[in-house]
Amino acid sequence: MKVLVIGASRGIGFELVRQYLADGAQVSATARDDAGLDRLRDAGATALRLDVADATSASALAWQIDGEVFDVVLLSAGTFGPRSDGLDAPSVGDFDRVMHTNVLGAMRVLPQLAGALAPGARLAVLSSRMGSMGQRAAASGWLYRASKAALNSVLKDASIVLAGKAVCVALHPGWVRTDMGGAGADLDVADSAAGIRRTLAALQPADNGGFLNFDGTPIAW
Ligand SMILES: NC(=O)c1ccc[n+]([C@@H]2O[C@H](COP(=O)([O-])OP(=O)(O)OC[C@H]3O[C@@H](n4cnc5c(N)ncnc54)[C@H](OP(=O)(O)O)[C@@H]3O)[C@@H](O)[C@H]2O)c1
Numbered sequence: 001m002k003v004l005v006i007g008a009s010r011g012i013g014f015e016l017v018r019q020y021l022a023d024g025a026q027v028s029a030t031a032r033d034d035a036g037l038d039r040l041r042d043a044g045a046t047a048l049r050l051d052v053a054d055a056t057s058a059s060a061l062a063w064q065i066d067g068e069v070f071d072v073v074l075l076s077a078g079t080f081g082p083r084s085d086g087l088d089a090p091s092v093g094d095f096d097r098v099m100h101t102n103v104l105g106a107m108r109v110l111p112q113l114a115g116a117l118a119p120g121a122r123l124a125v126l127s128s129r130m131g132s133m134g135q136r137a138a139a140s141g142w143l144y145r146a147s148k149a150a151l152n153s154v155l156k157d158a159s160i161v162l163a164g165k166a167v168c169v170a171l172h173p174g175w176v177r178t179d180m181g182g183a184g185a186d187l188d189v190a191d192s193a194a195g196i197r198r199t200l201a202a203l204q205p206a207d208n209g210g211f212l213n214f215d216g217t218p219i220a221w
Pocket of ligand 1: 006007008009010011012013031032033036050051052053054075076077078079080101126127128129172173174175176177178179180181182185
């Protein structure tokens with residue numbers, strides 16, 4: 001099995017790399033600085049440099065994976081941005097950083113993957129339940145919420161274009177104890193990654209274009 005994890009220097013992305021390697025998969029994974037690349041190499045992955053928020057860096061993914069085909073692709077790169085509680089207008093800088101990382105990054109990366117998918121591949125973007133409008137009951141972190149709702153739209157379009165080549169899903173990883181999720185989160189990163197891997201392995205063609213929790217249960221858009 002060949003796996004590509006984008007945004008894997010730490011957090012859920014790194015844990016996915018660790019678990020797939022432990023299972024005997026060949027893993028390529030991306031980081032945007034030397035420390036992250038070293039960490040991936042030390043773990044046994046093929047390390048690729050990629051900053052999804054940088055146009056030049058992002059456009060170089062295609063040649064870095066030229067000739068490769070992946071059975072599983074995960075886009076984990078993401079940022080939360082300002083911790084807001086209500087309707088606080090974000091600065092242009094914060095807006096651009098969050099939207100460029102979480103949305104534009106996916107729109108740059110996904111088109112480059114079309115030629116790198118093994119038959120029956122599974123492709124997931126790490127979205128968030130916070131992006132769900134159907135389940136929306138709070139407005140905290142509204143910039144992040146907007147970015148994940150937009151990412152869901154991007155995933156849906158990718159699922160239409162890539163139908164028949166890959167089963168594409170948006171996944172909520174749970175509320176996970178990482179730098180982003182914080183120490184008080186519900187889930188250990190190992191349990192989140194294990195659930196994501198199980199859910200991806202169980203995907204059927206009819207799941208294409210879905211929005212799923214890490215345990216495989218559907219989430220309202
Ligand atoms: N943790 C949670 O509770 C939770 C809940 C719902 C959804 N999610 C989503 O799950 C994904 C992973 O979250 P996490 O908890 O693992 O977050 P994390 O611990 O903050 O790690 C974020 C990862 O994204 C990478 N990244 C950020 N900006 C990037 C860029 N411009 N280009 C490439 N990589 C970039 C980081 O790389 P650097 O080390 O270089 O910064 C790091 O590897 C995110 O998309 C997040 O929104 C997380």
